[in-house]
Amino acid sequence: MSEAPYLTFDLDTPGVSRGHLVIPGGTDRGELSLPVFSLNKGEGPRLLVTGGNHGNELEGPIVARRLIKWLPEAQTCGRVIVLPVLNPLAVEAWSRNTPLDGLNLNRIFPGRADGSVTERIADAVSRVLLPMADTVFDLHSFGPTWDFPPAATTHPIADPDLMARTVRMAEAFKLPLTLVWQHNDTAGMFDITAQNQGKVFVCTEFGGGTVGADNLAIYEAGVRNAFIALGLIEGKAEYPTFRQQKSGQTLETRPSDELKSPAPGIFEPRCSVLDEVKQGDLVGILHPMDSLSAESIDIRAPETSIVLAVASGAHVEADKVVALVARPLKK
Structure with missing residues (x-):
């Protein structure tokens, strides 16, 4: 050998x-x-x-x-x-x-x-x-x-x-x-x-x-x-x-551009990759599955940016990344 x-x-x-x-x-x-x-x-x-x-x-x-x-x-x-x-x-x-x-x-x-x-x-x-x-x-x-x-x-x-x-x-x-x-x-x-x-x-x-x-x-x-x-x-x-x-x-893109799930549940994307979003625009919705009385949670863009990636309808745990955003590179 x-x-x-x-x-x-x-x-x-x-x-x-x-x-x-x-x-x-x-x-x-x-x-x-x-x-x-x-x-x-x-x-x-x-x-x-x-x-x-x-x-x-x-x-x-x-x-x-x-x-x-x-x-x-x-x-x-x-x-x-x-x-x-x-x-x-x-x-x-x-x-x-x-x-x-x-x-x-x-x-x-x-x-x-x-x-x-x-x-x-x-x-x-x-x-x-x-x-x-x-x-x-x-x-x-x-x-x-x-x-x-x-x-x-x-x-x-x-x-x-x-x-x-x-x-x-x-x-x-x-x-x-x-x-x-x-x-x-x-x-x-x-x-x-x-x-x-x-x-x-x-x-x-x-x-x-x-x-x-x-x-x-x-x-x-x-x-x-x-x-x-x-x-x-x-x-x-x-x-x-x-x-x-x-x-x-x-x-x-920076680490702060990671949008995370606030709770476990199913993530529903509401935008597509390369979409431009403004501050407060809806990126997706997190649907809790452990309680029928829990409200769904909106996940919104923190600032004007471009959608880089979205989790494709996956069940996620709390604090897991569900979307990424980015902005034009400053050269």
């Missing part, structure tokens, strides 16, 4: 290579082999594309596999590495976290070589693949209980030059939304690890986690636009059509 993660092929080999990233076994389970695709066309950008970070977000792995089909004919320079499924154990279980150890892969980077299986996956990606890239696209969706527009996202970055380059890269996807997302739950995220190394990292959030032909077409078009912007392929970038519109906007 190997003591260190490794690739079964040489990334410097010209042309197409296919093989595996081998994750060493541990006390919790044996060795894992994650399929990896590489296309090396010499000098140029070095891009890593990953999907399946969370196992219940399935658009990313599908779009990643689609890239593999058309890249050999389209790519003109540089090197692209595609790892369609970062966490196969979670994908197989359709679970956000790894069932074996209960960990969220996107909260334990850079991982541990002597840790549990999720930590070993993060360690392998951090040590073997991340050093080989200058830019990273991590393909997510927002999860199965949310309505969220196709978006390219990042977090605030202390380095102003890296921040500017990252926002430009995110905007190059030309998705309906580019989002700078400030929230407190960032420890151990893949993008923080990459950004600390000076790499441009864009996390795409592909809607609400329901795989459909129209949404997949939007997501693939956005990724293709980003490849064009990097100079990896030729072509003309265009905004994909989302809800009869071809446009994009760049927003920012």
